[in-house]
C-alpha cells in the first residue's frame with residue numbers, strides 16, 4: 001500500500017466497517033512504516049491488511065475485503081500472506097483484536113490457528129457505548 005492507494009482503501013473501509021478508520025490513520029500507518037498488503041483485481045484494490053512486525057511479534061491492525069468480494073476466500077489468503085511475511089521478518093507470534101460480535105472474522109482467525117488469549121474491556125466504539133475486544137494469538 002502506498003499513499004496513492006489511501007483513497008481506495010478508505011473507501012472500502014467505509015463500506016465494510018460501522019466505525020471506519022479515517023484516511024489520516026491509514027496515512028499515519030504508512031508514515032510509521034507498518035507493513036501492508038493489498039488485494040487487487042486487475043488494477044482495482046479490493047482488500048488490504050496492515051500489521052506491525054517488531055521484537056519477534058506481529059500485531060495485525062486491520063484486515064478488510066470489499067463487501068462485494070467477501071466469502072470467496074480472499075480474507076483467508078490475505079491473512080495467510082500477512083502471517084507468512086511476518087514469519088519471514090522474524091515474528092514467532094501474531095496477535096490481533098476483534099469484536100466478539102464479528103463472528104465471521106473470529107471464525108476466519110480460528111481457521112488460521114488463532115486462539116483467545118484475553119479481553120480488552122471497552123476497547124471499541126459501539127452503537128450504544130463501547131464493545132470489548134477479544135485478543136487472539138497464533139504461533140507462527
Ligand SMILES: CC(C)(COP(=O)(O)OP(=O)(O)OC[C@H]1O[C@@H](n2cnc3c(N)ncnc32)[C@H](O)[C@@H]1OP(=O)(O)O)[C@@H](O)C(=O)NCCC(=O)NCCS
Pocket residue numbers: 016017062063064065066069070071072073074075076077097098099102103104105107108109111
Ligand atoms: C473478516 C473478513 C476479512 C473475511 O474476509 P472474507 O474474504 O470474506 O473471508 P473468506 O472468504 O476468506 O472466509 C474464510 C473463512 O472464514 C470464515 N468466515 C469468513 N466470513 C464469515 C462470515 N461472514 N460468517 C461466517 N464465517 C465466515 C469461514 O470459515 C470462511 O470459510 P468458508 O467460506 O469456507 O466457510 C471480511 O468479512 C471483512 O473484510 N469484514 C469487514 C472488516 C472486518 O471485520 N475485518 C476484521 C476486523 S478484526
